[in-house]
Amino acid sequence: MREMAGLDEGAPLFAQVAERLAAEIADGGLAEGERVPSTNELAAFYRINPATAAKGINVLADEGLLEKRRGIGMFVAAGARATLLGRRRAEFTARYVRPLLTEAIRLGIDSDELIALIKEAGNEREVAPL
Amino acid sequence: MTPAIAVTGLTRRYPGHVALDDLRLTVGAGTITGLLGRNGAGKTTLLRILAGQEFPSSGSVRVFGSPPAENGSVLRRLVLVREDQEYPDSQGYPSFKASHALRAASFSYPNWDADLASSLLADFGLRAKQTVRSLSRGQRSALGITIGLAARADVTLFDEPYAGLDAVARRIFYDRLLEDFTLNPRTVLLSTHLIDEAAGLFDQVVMLDRGRVVLNAAADELRGMVTTVSGPALAVHAFTEGRPVWERRELGSQASAVMVGRVSGDNRERARSLGLDLAPLSLQQLMDHASAGPGAAGPLMMRNSA
Numbered sequence: 001m002r003e004m005a006g007l008d009e010g011a012p013l014f015a016q017v018a019e020r021l022a023a024e025i026a027d028g029g030l031a032e033g034e035r036v037p038s039t040n041e042l043a044a045f046y047r048i049n050p051a052t053a054a055k056g057i058n059v060l061a062d063e064g065l066l067e068k069r070r071g072i073g074m075f076v077a078a079g080a081r082a083t084l085l086g087r088r089r090a091e092f093t094a095r096y097v098r099p100l101l102t103e104a105i106r107l108g109i110d111s112d113e114l115i116a117l118i119k120e121a122g123n124e125r126e127v128a129p130l
Numbered sequence: 131m132t133p134a135i136a137v138t139g140l141t142r143r144y145p146g147h148v149a150l151d152d153l154r155l156t157v158g159a160g161t162i163t164g165l166l167g168r169n170g171a172g173k174t175t176l177l178r179i180l181a182g183q184e185f186p187s188s189g190s191v192r193v194f195g196s197p198p199a200e201n202g203s204v205l206r207r208l209v210l211v212r213e214d215q216e217y218p219d220s221q222g223y224p225s226f227k228a229s230h231a232l233r234a235a236s237f238s239y240p241n242w243d244a245d246l247a248s249s250l251l252a253d254f255g256l257r258a259k260q261t262v263r264s265l266s267r268g269q270r271s272a273l274g275i276t277i278g279l280a281a282r283a284d285v286t287l288f289d290e291p292y293a294g295l296d297a298v299a300r301r302i303f304y305d306r307l308l309e310d311f312t313l314n315p316r317t318v319l320l321s322t323h324l325i326d327e328a329a330g331l332f333d334q335v336v337m338l339d340r341g342r343v344v345l346n347a348a349a350d351e352l353r354g355m356v357t358t359v360s361g362p363a364l365a366v367h368a369f370t371e372g373r374p375v376w377e378r379r380e381l382g383s384q385a386s387a388v389m390v391g392r393v394s395g396d397n398r399e400r401a402r403s404l405g406l407d408l409a410p411l412s413l414q415q416l417m418d419h420a421s422a423g424p425g426a427a428g429p430l431m432m433r434n435s436a
Contacts, residue, residue, distance in 0.1 A: 010410040012350040013330060040312045047304055048330035049162055050312050052350050094399065102403045 013048050017056030025065065025076055026084040032076045036066060132195055134159040134285055134317035135180060140189035142175050142341075149175040151341035153189070157317060159284075162307075162331050164349065165321035167338035168421050173321040174212075176338070177289045180319070181210035193285055206240055211278035213290040215270065217262040228265070228273055229258035232280070239281035246310065247280035253302050267294030275303050279310055288320045300324070304331060325414040329353075335413070337420060345420055354410050356419070357393055360386035361406035369397075369406055376419055388419065 007016045024030045037045070042053035057074055060066045065080040104114050135157035142150040150172045157163050165173050178184040179191055182198035182205050191197055198204045218226045228251065236242040251258060254272035256265070265273065271292050278288055292300050308331060311318065322328050329335075332349035356376070359366055363385035374390040393401070393408060401408050411419070 007330070008410075009353060009412045011354045013353060014350055043308055043312060044305065046330065047301075047308065049333055049349075050308070051161075051333055052330070055350075094395065098399060099402055102399075106405070 007046055007048070013046070013052050014055035014059065017042060017046065017048070017053055018059040021056065021060055022065065022084055025080050026088060028081065030076050032078050032080055034076050035072070036074045036076060038073055132159070133157055134161075134194060135319075136190075136192040136195075137176075137180075138190045140176075140179070140191060141187045142172075142179065142184070143187045148341055150179070150186075150189075153338075153342055155336060155343055155346070157319065157334070159317050160315040161333040162311065162318040162320065164325070164328060164332040164335040165319050165338070166325060166335055166417050167321075171338040171421075172341040173338055174289055175341075177210060177287045177319065177321060180285070181205075181208055181287055183210065206238075207284040208287070209239060209278055209281040209283035209285075210287040210289065211274045211291045213271075213293050215274040217270075217273075224261065224263050226262050227258065228256055228260050228262060231262060231273060231277065232258065235277045235281060239283055241282035241284075241314075243280050243282055246282075247276055250276040250279060250306060253306065254299060268292075268296065268299060269294075271295050272299060279306060282310070282314055282316065284316050286316055286318045288318070288322075290321055290323065292324075297327075300327065304328065307331065325417055326412050329413040337417060339421055345417075349413070352413060352416060354392055356388060356390050356411040356416050358386055358409045358411065359389050359401065359406055360384070360409070361404065365404040365406050369401060369404060 007013055021030070021036060025032075030036060036057070039050050039054040039057060042048075042056070043050040046053065057066065061068065061074065063083075065077055065083065066074045067077045068074055100114075104110075109117070133156045135155065137153060137155045140150050140153040140155075141148065153172070153176065155176075165176070167173055175184065179186055180193060180198060182200065185199055191199075193204050193208060196204050198208065217231055232244070232247050232251075235247075236244060248258070251273075254269070254276065256269055256272055256276075260269075262270070262273070271294055275288075275291050278286055278291065292303060295303070304327070307318070320328065320331070329349060335345070335347060335349045335352065336343055337345040359369055361384065363380055363383055366385040366387050370387045370389045376388040376390065378387045379385065388411070398408065
């Protein structure tokens with residue numbers, strides 16, 4: 001039985017809940033000013049303890065990405081999307097470029113060849129229906 | 131805040147066997163705790179003593195500050211659902227129906243919620259007029275779970291409550307438990323062998339081994355705490371150097387090591403560049419290692435639960 005709706009074993013659940021919400025904000029799925037799911041809604045969706053869900057929300061609130069409106073709930077703060085996209089950009093090298101280089105070296109692909117492969121993949125993507 | 135459950139020096143001896151050995155445990159009010167351990171570790175004995183259904187040989191047991199045994203004011207606030215729940219049908223009342231079991235429970239538990247009981251029965255596909263005798267093993271478990279949840283008892287103890295329940299019914303149990311816990315917070319202890327599917331529910335996990343608490347930790351903090359590192363033997367050695375390792379295996383030039391401690395982003399990248407595979411242990415795997423014997427899971431384990 002797959003529990004916890006796609007969350008994995010690798011990191012604390014609260015951190016994964018925070019990450020999922022952050023990703024949704026960055027991708028525009030949750031717009032600035034929009035209400036984010038409540039602790040209880042998240043707990044039910046992910047099948048996790050409500051305290052764990054609350055901890056995840058608090059991570060984002062502490063970073064100023066969410067703001068509390070008393071008696072109504074948590075909302076995406078103004079500027080949250082730009083902050084998150086900036087953060088992702090900063091992580092891009094570590095998350096994608098360095099692993100790509102590591103694997104390329106292992107396979108004996110030199111930098112010219114690698115650049116050519118990237119361009120080729122880019123062209124394919126442009127013509128492929130999205 | 132007074133803990134919901136406080137146990138110190140609890141020992142329960144049977145002839146030729148010590149079920150609980152100087153056990154110490156505190157459970158905070160309004161939390162869900164997973165009670166884990168192999169068969170014979172002492173989970174059932176502990177739950178029965180907490181529910182006042184059995185007496186300690188020695189030691190102190192407090193539920194909301196009072197001993198539960200023969201104490202009506204505590205026992206009214208407490209429900210224990212057992213794996214092998216007995217109903218009067220086995221004692222010569224063949225016409226004893228599910229509705230009778232619910233009615234009896236409604237008298238026992240002051241917070242009883244009859245609407246919740248009906249909706250749970252419906253979720254599990256049971257009818258109130260079915261005789262308990264005609265129920266399958268799984269349906270009996272569903273009836274027990276219905277009573278356990280609808281009792282809305284301040285201390286709710288589930289002892290492997292789902293014998294015979296299939297995956298779908300167990301999921302109903304988890305969902306309804308979470309839903310009702312959210313609306314009516316209470317203290318829940320759930321003993322289970324199905325660790326991974328219930329892992330997300332827990333605030334705390336307590337693992338018993340031979341009558342003692344060998345691990346007591348915030349469930350979410352255990353996640354990603356132990357990792358299997360595998361790949362070229364030299365790289366595995368280099369990567370795990372100076373870190374606690376529970377188990378090493380080698381086959382030719384390949385090796386794997388079960389390593390304790392969170393892996394940082396930098397180390398993750400280092401592993402990748404070394405050609406290593408990192409696989410975090412699930413809570414179930416972690417518990418399996420922890421119960422493999424003393425020393426196997428040293429660094430995370432408690433010293434004598436003191």
